[in-house]
Amino acid sequence: MEPAIRVNQLSKSYASGFKALQDIDLTIESGEIFALLGPNGAGKTTLISIICGLVNPTQGQVQVAGHDIVTEYRAARSKIGLVPQELTNEAFETVWATVSFSRGLFGCPPDPDHIERVLRSLTLWDKRNNKLITLSGGMKRRVLIAKALAHEPQILFLDEPTAGVDVELRREMWQVVRQLRETGVTVILTTHYIEEAEEMADRIGVIHRGEIVLVEDKHRLMRQLGRKQLSLHLPSPLQRIPPSLNGHQLELTEDGHELIYTYDVADASADECGGIATLLGELRDAGIHFTDLNTRQSSLEDIFVSLVRERQ
Numbered sequence: 001m002e003p004a005i006r007v008n009q010l011s012k013s014y015a016s017g018f019k020a021l022q023d024i025d026l027t028i029e030s031g032e033i034f035a036l037l038g039p040n041g042a043g044k045t046t047l048i049s050i051i052c053g054l055v056n057p058t059q060g061q062v063q064v065a066g067h068d069i070v071t072e073y074r075a076a077r078s079k080i081g082l083v084p085q086e087l088t089n090e091a092f093e094t095v096w097a098t099v100s101f102s103r104g105l106f107g108c109p110p111d112p113d114h115i116e117r118v119l120r121s122l123t124l125w126d127k128r129n130n131k132l133i134t135l136s137g138g139m140k141r142r143v144l145i146a147k148a149l150a151h152e153p154q155i156l157f158l159d160e161p162t163a164g165v166d167v168e169l170r171r172e173m174w175q176v177v178r179q180l181r182e183t184g185v186t187v188i189l190t191t192h193y194i195e196e197a198e199e200m201a202d203r204i205g206v207i208h209r210g211e212i213v214l215v216e217d218k219h220r221l222m223r224q225l226g227r228k229q230l231s232l233h234l235p236s237p238l239q240r241i242p243p244s245l246n247g248h249q250l251e252l253t254e255d256g257h258e259l260i261y262t263y264d265v266a267d268a269s270a271d272e273c274g275g276i277a278t279l280l281g282e283l284r285d286a287g288i289h290f291t292d293l294n295t296r297q298s299s300l301e302d303i304f305v306s307l308v309r310e311r312q
């Protein structure tokens with residue numbers, strides 16, 4: 001199957017001479033949820049704007065569902081729905097009118113059945129005759145998605161879909177996006193909420209200073225780069241780690257009450273369980289007692305922070 005997006009050696013220098021993107025290669029498969037992560041100013045918006053035909057590339061090629069974004073602009077653009085962060089000022093339009101109008105902007109003939117399907121899938125059908133101004137924040141966000149889906153795009157870009165919304169609404173949005181994927185739509189989202197990427201994405205791309213520094217299946221990423229920590233609470237504080245325990249990656253907290261053992265999630269299978277058993281045996285032999293223990297696995301956020309820090 002044709003990939004949803006194919007980006008080849010893409011670079012962008014703004015008129016100021018600033019190089020916002022550098023030799024980007026990226027393939028986004030049809031039907032996946034792809035999260036693009038990156039710190040402020042990394043180049044996410046520039047990349048998306050080029051793919052959507054809003055900003056001209058300096059170098060390189062982009063294909064959307066097989067269509068070149070420059071030589072086949074219209075075909076490429078028609079495949080894409082873009083959900084911006086903010087509602088524009090159509091406060092006094094009805095839901096039905098504003099969504100139908102969006103379809104017209106792409107030169108598509110009216111199709112009330114399609115608009116009805118979109119509104120029903122986003123539970124907006126009962127609100128179709130409401131003016132936007134009367135809708136809740138969650139409903140307004142759904143209207144943005146409905147507008148972006150009005151011309152039947154195969155690919156949906158969500159720019160910070162849950163920026164500044166409360167936890168409940170965020171979970172509701174995640175549900176909406178998952179349902180969209182079930183209908184075969186490819187979803188590309190940018191987010192600052194790493195929890196969001198962790199929750200939803202099939203694959204994750206990290207962009208930093210205009211370069212793609214990593215593209216990986218989410219589960220594989222968390223297995224490969226994730227770390228586990230075992231913390232042992234010591235009732236009697238230790239002054240220092242005894243040399244007999246030097247073979248393990250151990251740290252002692254300042255107050256001497258917590259001994260922290262760090263190991264890779266990728267090794268956390270039989271071997272490392274053996275490692276923990278050995279460690280506990282050696283602690284006993286060294287006369288070190290603990291009253292409590294707990295484990296913690298690094299989140300995508302920890303992985304992201306350490307990736308970006310490595311490149312500072």
Ligand SMILES: Nc1ncnc2c1ncn2[C@@H]1O[C@H](COP(=O)(O)OP(=O)(O)OP(=O)(O)O)[C@@H](O)[C@H]1O
Nearest residue numbers: 014016018020038039040041042043044045046047
């Ligand atoms: N029109 C422009 N002219 C000059 N520089 C620009 C222009 N637009 C963006 N930039 C610069 O390009 C870099 C990338 O910006 P971009 O908006 O793509 O980042 P981003 O990853 O989307 O950031 P954020 O998360 O803050 O939205 C930034 O340093 C920005 O200042």
